[in-house]
């Protein structure tokens with residue numbers, strides 16, 4: 001009998017539902033055609049949840065997330081919600097999921113598909129064949145540090161405060177993931193911070209170095225300042241293998257690395273938690289792109305980042321490596337066949353809609369699995 005995996009889909013706002021629909025086609029394909037089966041459930045998050053429940057994430061959906069084998073997340077946010085108080089903003093729904101599921105390790109691979117090497121705004125020779133992994137710490141640092149707030153001073157003026165804070169444990173656990181990833185890749189880790197100006201950065205550097213000397217001296221560790229890393233990423237990205245960094249720097253650097261690949265619409269991500277006493281780790285998979293309200297509802301969105309996020313779920317959470325490879329091959333084939341959504345359109349290629357891309361990737365799955 002097939003053992004079914006419980007997957008919670010949270011499409012969210014903007015293009016989230018559109019790209020999720022196409023991913024559902026791919027999941028249904030696997031459900032029908034491969035050994036692994038899926039029980040799909042769905043919930044509201046972000047603005048969609050706020051519209052109905054006046055909160056970006058209900059406790060009920062949070063519980064469903066806890067009880068699933070993995071969460072697939074679309075995107076949240078949009079101009080209608082810009083003026084909401086902080087605690088009600090769509091983004092808080094995502095941040096609550098990350099924090100309460102304990103998803104401290106955010107894997108953001110940047111891979112340049114051969115068929116898209118000239119879609120990047122950088123020269124082809126700089127990006128072609130690129131395969132790097134940005135590992136972003138996701139539940140600590142300035143995103144969650146206390147104190148925080150906008151406070152009034154006795155003289156009536158105001159200050160805005162956020163706090164960058166990292167503990168030994170937080171640094172070591174994400175460091176372990178970085179070295180483990182590197183050991184299965186090219187063996188090189190760049191640890192990125194601002195040790196020249198921030199105590200928390202210096203501490204990050206010291207702890208990473210200690211961890212390396214204790215356990216991973218067969219690999220290679222380099223330390224780099226975040227500003228230099230941003231420059232090196234656009235100058236010579238091939239020098240990197242795994243980059244491990246803080247929550248905020250990871251947010252910035254992963255957007256840069258996304259652009260190296262030609263389009264944000266191509267980039268998936270995986271967020272992984274600690275392994276509990278039953279050997280299970282919580283996980284959430286989402287495209288790096290946002291809700292893109294300017295193109296939503298027009299069939300222009302690229303569903304590939306969301307579909308590749310499902311393939312990361314197969315790889316990192318469900319241990320279905322062959323199935324994950326199959327999804328990636330189907331995407332590669334669709335690109336090689338010249339199929340393009342608007343964001344990656346090039347002269348001489350065939351422009352197709354979001355829905356067509358989902359269907360065409362399923363066709364390629366059919367072709368590849370005969």
Ligand code: IPM
Nearest residue numbers: 076077091094095251288290
């Ligand atoms: C990301 C996004 C989020 C972040 C927002 C939507 C909260 O930019 O996942 O990179 O800042 O982490």
Ligand code: MG
Nearest residue numbers: 251252255288
């Ligand atoms: Mg971001």
